Amino acid sequence: MSSAIPRIARRQLWVQLRTIEWRVLILAALLAVTLTSFLSIVSDRLESGLLRESASVLGADLVVRSSRPINEQRTDLAEELGLTTTRVIQFPTMVGAGDNLILSSAKVISDPYPLRGEVITDPPMQVAVPEPGTAWAEERIIDQLGLLIGDTLQFGYADLVLTARLKQSPDRGSGFNTLNPHLLVNQQDLEKSAVLGPGSRAEFRLLISGDNDLLKTFEARLKPTLENHERILSLINDQPVTGNALANGLSYVRLSSLTTLLLASLTILLALRRFGHAQQSRSALFLSMGLTPNALVRLYFWQLGIAATLIAVIGGMAGALLAGLADIWLSGLLPQALPNARWTSYLIGPALGYAMLLLLGMPPALEQAKVPVAQLLRSDQTNTTQKASWGLYLISLVLLSAVLLLFLAAPAAAAVLLIMLGISGLLFGWLAQLILHSLGRFLANRLALGRLLIMRLRQQRKWHRLQAGVMVLLLMLLSVIWVARQDLVKEWQAQFPEDVPNYFLINIQEWQKPGVDQFLADRDIDTELYPMIRGRLVDLNDAPIRPQLNEEQLKDNSLRRELNLTWRQQPPVHNQIIQGEWWDSDSSEHQISIERDMLEDLGLKLGDKLGFDVGGQPVSGVITSVREVKWESFQPNFYVIFSPAALQSYPGTWITSFKLAEERKAQANELLREFPSLTLIDIDQLMKQLAGWLERLAESSAFVLIMTLATGLILVTITLLQALEQRKTEVALLQTLGARATETKQLDLLEFGLLGLVCGSLAVFSAEITLAAMNQFLLKIPLSAHWELWFTLPILASFAFIAIASLLRAPLKIEQCYAILKSHG
Template sequence: MTGTIGLAWRQLRNQLRTTEWRALLLACWIAIAIATPLALLADRLERGLLQESAALLGADLILSGQRPISPERLDDAEAAGLVATQVTQFPSMLALDDEMMLVSVRAAQLPYPLRGQIVTTPPQEGDLPESGQIWAEQRVFTQLGLNLGDSVQLGYADFEVTAVLQSSPDRGSGFRSFSPHVIINAADLEASGILAPGSRAEFRLLLAGDEESIIQLDALWRQDLRSDERLFSLRNDQPMTGAALGNGLRYLKLTALIALLLAALTITLSLRRFSNGQYTRCALLLSLGMPPRQLIRLYLLQLLMAWAIVALFGTATGLLLEQLVVGWLEDLLPQALPAAAPLRYFSGAALGLALLVLLGLPPILQLARVPVSHLFRGDGAPQDRRANLLYLICLILLGVVLLSFLEEYLAAVALLLLLLAGGAIFGVITQQALLLLTRPLAKRLLLGRLLSMRLRQQRRWHRLQSAVLVLLLTLLSVVWISRTDLLESWQAQLPVDTPNYFVVNIQPWQKDELDDFFATHEIGSILYPMVRGRINALNGEPIRPQMNEVQLEHNTLNRELNLSWAAQAPDNNPLTAGIWWSQGATEPEISVEQEMADELGLSLGDTLGFDIGGLPLEARITSLRQVEWGSFQPNFYVIFNQEALEAFPATFITSFHLETDKQHLVNDMLRAFPSLTLIDIDQLLQQAALWLKRLGDSSALILAMSLICGGLLLIVTLLQALEQRRYEVALLQTLGATAKQTRQLDLLEFLLLGLVGGLLASLATELTLGALHLTLLKIPVQLHWQLWVVLPLGAALFFCLSGIVMRRPLLLEQCYRLLRSAT
């Protein structure tokens, strides 16, 4: 065994000088460097979201709703013997002199929290602020320039800032969990005057106790949850931040799948090229008495030695990438992530080993079957059906390994099938396009006729090269443009006067004064009334039994809607059917959004029933409207005539646009109306752009490695193609062609292959971007003429330069020797 290890090491040192082994090791290094940070990030997120879920939730069970907790829920909790406390959370503006920012306010009462603990600087004696005090996160201090002891205004009340909120459980759900937080005592909530009937707030009931009681109460409440209620528990729910982080990680994993597939294909072709060159050596070793099993061990040892070297550097690179990604996302994460499990640090290296062994085993077993007669007659390994079966088994096992590692089975399989189908289609199209282009050349040039013959002979390689080239260029182009052009185009299509501020929580007694404020400062704004209600009937019967499974999933049937009234149809809501009601109409009439009507099967004349704060109301559909939800204007699924809703309690909402030189009026408005909630659209867009940039930067690392893998794969295929062409070049030069003519023939082939592949990649990129424009961003499709120039010329230049660098010219004597060796 010692002798086999020594021979394997000596052979490995010689193999490292070859191009195919360098490509193999580089591809394996990339696979390990990609797999390691993904495994670490996935484990850290899972551990942070599961193992610390109790501390993040702040309780064992949480009941959350948009209405105050009902007394019946409190009675149930008391009967179950559980500890309970209530929390009210809502967005509001926090002001320090002329500086303001939107924060998420938590108004809590003791005991709080029920699980985990609140950490402050400096440490506080109690678990909550005293009345008249407020604790704020560091982001609030930084943005407002706060100091401990400062007095800030929240609604109509002033609070003394007494502590920096370092960490706390129970951050709430949705965007509230990512907003900067402040905590006040629930006793100060009424004095602030922020909450009023119809205000936007989340009311939570936190519960803690023995596991059996929690499970029983959870099961009991899930049977009769209101439409606005939701239960969060350690058994059935992830912490509320899990969805956003999980989606980001899922995107990175699917992006990594492309790089891993390219790496696997590069390793496969490199091993195939390597094994084809080992026939003579294997035949010699077998002739000297080496058993086939020992020969297999010899080459497997070479793979294991190479893996050990690459695993060390690949894991180190992966650790650096993981730290870089965490550093980018650290200031956006609501909680610090715990350390990963020790075994996760070796998962990338394990995946690299699986790639090498599963892809290397079939060609190595094939080498053990090379006959000794190869030394005399050049015989290859005999074909065996069992070898093809082994290839298939190894590929299936490799697919299982990749899908298990990525843990995104359906999405990964769909992406894999899409790539395979796209590659096959582009390969066939490229081959046919090349044949069409060479027809006119074949009539005019001698090289054209030779090229036409070569293209027919090398159909398999052209399909593989073009498929990899088109998919690689398409992927990189889509990601590059989507990170820059799509967001800019979406912002550019917004009108100049697009509202950049929303104001909610406007009470009826504030409406006239706020209208006067807008008129005085020449701010164009319309106040829209809002009443919250739920659809519960259609034509006098319960609506849900009348709907199919798809319709029951519609958003309007599973939550309370914001209902409004208007005397005239909104300017940005053109009618598509029916007529608007006349002034003074007394019967309840409604106008319904067109898409909602289509999906629920509603028609003019139908009657919808609503539950508004426990009171029933029926109204007849008299018109349908087209709503542009991306207009940054207040929009509603259902609009009533005024007489139908004016008896119900309502708040108002409005939006308006302010130029930069007038944005100081926002502070004036909030000082005059401190209970209003202002939403800065510019700030939200900037935060969304920051998320996209961070995610794009993270995926750019993987895509850069995909580019390297794709380049390696193209180089390996070119090497194999050039190796096959050496015999053809030798024959042509023996028959009288010059070395210059054969070089021109190769370069002409590479030039056409690059041009056609680049043009197809441009077409695929435009189609993909067009789909993104129409389905995701809802903006007009636009062409990117730069693609049609850069991609074909860049691909042609890559192939030609690679061919010039890698192509070895043949002298006439070398041609004779090469042809004799092939016979």
Template sequence: MTNLGILRLALKQAGSDLRSMEWRALLMALILATSLASFLALLGHQLEKGLGQQSAAMLGADLSLSDSQPIQQNLLLQAKELGLESTQVVQFSTMISTGEQMLLSSVRAVNDPYPLRGRLTTLPEQSAAIPEPGTVWAEQALLDRIGISVGTTISLGYSQFKITAVLVSSPDRGTGFRSFSPQLLINQSDLAATKVVQPGSRIGYRSLFSGDKDGVTAFDELIQAQLTPQQRLLSVYSDQPMAEGAMQHASTFLRLSALFGLLLCGLMITLSLRRYSDAQLPRCALLKSLGMEQQHILKLYLFKLFNGWLLAAVLGCLFSIGLIQLTEYLLRSLLPTGLPAADLEYYLNGPLLSLGLLLIIGLSPLIQMSRIPVMGLLRHDQLSQTALNNPARLLIFISLCGVLALYLGSPVTALLAIISIGLGTLLAGTVASFLLTPSATILARHFRLGRLLKYRLRQQQHWHKIQLGIMSLLLALLSSLLLSQNELVNRWQQQLPEDTPNQFVINIQPWELAPLSQYLKESKIDHQLFPMIRGRITLINDKPPAERLTTEQLQHNSLNRELNLSWSAKAPVYNEIINGTWWPAQSNENLISIEQELAEALQLTLGDKLGFEVAGQRFDATVSNIRKVEWRSFRPNFYIIFSPAVLKNYPHTYITSFSTGEGQQKFSRNLLNTFPALTLIDVKQWIDQASQLIDQLIRAASLILGLTLLAGMMLVQLLLRQELEQRRHENALLQVLGSTRSQTRQLDLLEFSLLGGLSGAMAAALSELITGLLSYQLLELPLTLHPWLWISLPAGGALLFIVGTLLGRRQSGYQQLQQS
């Protein structure tokens, strides 16, 4: 028989296949697999590109090199040879004045073109890309703090400038505390006339570069090889300036959703194929009796699977594109320009993945179908599938790992997922099926059809073992994904709680301590003042760092600059002591508390000594405890905190942070009028941007979760429909023998509520295990138990199965069949 003839036969049988519940369930599983895989692949790719563009817009370029000195000309020439565009920025903090008002501001002196990515937004809108010579653009915070408006002339050094526009938003704000100060934008041609930049001035120089990805990446690698300790390089392809932690967790959750969605669909494809192949065994025996050979039967069903996949691929791709449009609508405030167009190969990910799963999972039942003997027409005991040999099983396992690894980008994750799925299904199915008989015995005492229920369970024992394992794992995956998303959302929300400080005050002199504290108390501002002094680490256990640490360790930021040091009699309430103890309040020893990551980087433990240089004086201190610090808390945090006796006699200033509400600008102006020597740093704009990002990520995660849960619920219903189809003739026979429709309905409800309850109980155990692993390994969240799962999942599983049974009976034509 020719291949063309086999294909024609496959197309002729398509109509009868569509009337088969098993084939329709398989098609639905393929459509869901294609939709989920395509949607998550496209969303991940487009979100990465969109946030990369957003990060470039915030960075002002694709690559930003910061230095305390102007960039070398040879680097600019090399960038030009790689086809990159560049521009230079000079940024510094200085006082501006108007009449009697003075304010510390951050000045950016720029050249055209600027910025290279993103755009400057001003009010009123300006025709020029940057301020004209003799004019400046100022942020609204600056105008509010000194009580001026557009059109006012200000003094900057030896020059006068007219404010011609409000700088509403701008990329490339810079780094460090100077980036948070109210900013002015001036034309770099005016810089020399101000005479502000003098030898010894603390100036920041930035070189911005933009171009195609290959050129930027090549230039990035070129610069990385010759970076000096005082230089810092940021790239949109290797750094995400906007909310790194939130984006990392969002990416992890996206991959997790993809993995869970694929596992759900893989389970359904496996079960549907097995059901379909069992139903096709008599037809295979008939085809063999008509002269069709084994390889022809194998080709016939391969053509059928390919035709089904082709239909599912088209429908799944269309559905995923619709979901992408919905997601773009939900993320419109996160990515105002919309999601960028995805590369063509990402549209093929879902269809190719579902094809790979179908062929790999379908290989075993297809081979077994082709081996069915002709005697199966006469003897039903011949219609059984023989197990594959070990080499064939190994080949299927390796192929499945390969397909998932290509999609997830991690062979280890794919291997662990498949092994966990196999062991979880086997364990849950075995335990649940073992509990079926005693559970049915208890029910038999209270229901008339209890004995018949026990007989049905024994008859379906083999299938129940498989079904219970799959259903338990399916419910466990859904509940684990829900728990992980909830805990992830809580982590995001805890990053920026409502009382997150949005104001920093530095350069507080000791004699201002008492009046400032009283002023803040009267203004009902919750605050805590910390002493601060600058110092360097010079020795580690009486030896220079270069003699104890590797080249990589010596690059740690703490060894290449002065650190902000502090002292305290009590541990900060928002720092966690993870090793050691805090010193007594009256201690006279030289003791320090060191931040956890710094201790790990410098390989320090309790009892080690560090040497310091502060204000020209050298001394040692012993590590007393190690702290865990949340750097994104927007509270004063320090790598190293001393016991009070060590530093209190050195010249020092104080720092504090606090949160203000709607009257922020008025409060800031009054505070600076009362204490003009203070430096007030407003971080509210950054917090608002981060909060907006987190809100949108939560919405995106909720959408992904909802889609995955919906797919899971659809798979549950398909599974129940398949099972109910197996009961149709049995229930009709029971009615012929004298049972009523209500009794057969009661029998179905008893059986499926028992299956649902046991599946839910197994799912609760698996959920605790899966959630614990995910929290600890992937999301870096604390381990927690969920006692309510042990009640809600068994009850929810039973209820889900009962509802599915009632819907399935009404829609599958029971009444017509039973009445016939």
């Protein structure tokens, strides 16, 4: 008999296609595999493309940075793994032309450069780096020195010919190297310039690019050998502006893929549940003919397995075809063509199709073995294995959750969403059914169809619990993916408000401060000057700090260099106090406000006493407050702020930042002519580069959002189609008893309108909870209420359900009613 099971399963597979339950199941699974394959391929390409594009900020995929020349062993290791490398030396230096001088950030490079991104010059150059004896300079250097293309500038003892204006370049370095105007010089000109001598404050970088897996191997092998003066930089972990945006953007792409999988799983779950219920009479027939329960279970698993194979092949090919067509739109998204997807992304859709069909199909398949043969005689005979069924469903859902976590590189998002799904599915299904029943009682005596409505709601109460629970989850997931993108885009846009500064002014001496204040005030330039002094953290609670820290804390960058310190009477308006209290204006105590990350990384707490070495003089203070600092604000920001009583007697310089519109940039030159010893840093190029990159990230997330919403709309339509099919028998009975076709259609639309209103309202509540968890633990963005969702989603869901039901609900003729009733015995 066992050898006949596959043959019977193949025959039954085609016979089952006559049933609406099987057609809905096949359609839902095929769409799930197709769309999952499509999104997994596109998401993988988008993620790789965004990583490559954003790597242009670093000029490479990975950077080893050091304050000393980098050991050749680092390069040897990278080349041994097949990675591409190049070296960069960057340092501040004065360059001149005649009597004019300007502080620049000289970047000494050699071919190939850069490894990611591109250098843009005017006029365009045919070579990747300046030829020996030449230089490329940014606009600020050229204007300040009064140069023209072809003129000579002094770079130490070397005279270099200016051959191009530097319009854009990646790999801008760290600290004020990022902000000073850049000068690109060939490696061969460094020695004869003699600008880099012992004690020079130079930054040495090894730029590395290549395959992601090889980069991970390189990083893993390099980390244990890093010296104190060396550091590995990556875009996500080490760039305060782009790092959070990129991490959030990639989390959103993965969240969208996960949402699509969960939407598909919910639809398949509902279709399989209905399919299993509809198969009970057929199963009873097989059992009455002598088929054993075990053989019956194998028969259904064979059917599911054959169907899963066909769906995996067809859906996988369709998904790949759609991904190929999407190239037409995606080709204009990033400057370079998107990289090819990894081969594993082509298998995700088919593999998950198998997992979803077989794991979710296990409970209804096992239930068939316990169907009583009396089902043939009494169609209302019910299965008494409800508790066992719930246990099977729980096991299946746990296994499916494990599969989703295995396939998606977003375990935090998956875990949070799956927990929310479990809670929402159980709670909101029951709650929706109770609310629907209450609304039905309220409308029973107020509408002409009220009594029929209350009968419908009572008859469908079990399916309402399941269908409403699934619909709430569908709407909740769509809301989460919609609102999450809006929150992310707002956060990205907030990083570059209209008034964000584009100039830094540093090295303002105490005697120059009144004149600079007056110059800025006369021209209505809104800014504030901050005093600044440099100091090294040396003590914690009156004892050397290093012996008190663990190995990981000793690697913190705040211990490796002098910190910029300041003192203030009032807290900066762009900083937020999150712990403790700011000092009183008349306080004479030495108090400190510290940045949150520094506090956490060094394991400090309120009440700790920190000691600094400021030019050989000790100064200390007690931590009385902790600040949240937005480094991407481009305002003067500090890890440590002292109360005025502690530092105001120390000599220091002043720093500020301000915004100048394009038409007012001539005022920058006026400032330098009046105060030639000041250093003015133009960061417009960096701002434009970052703003353009974030715009591409927002466009990418919009594409993923559109495809996810389309997936959700299709699956909602399939779910409603299945629900309408369930009601055909009742509609046929009502019309046979004298009800008009228009009345039965109005009854269906009224039920679906109420269902949409209730599901939409519950989905908003569930979405707010899920969004709060996502924003707090995954996307790391501020929490906020979304009141527009409360007003729009219930109404939109109600209208959408009515519209879809109107399109899908074909009127039944009386002959069709007789046929339906006859087929159901």
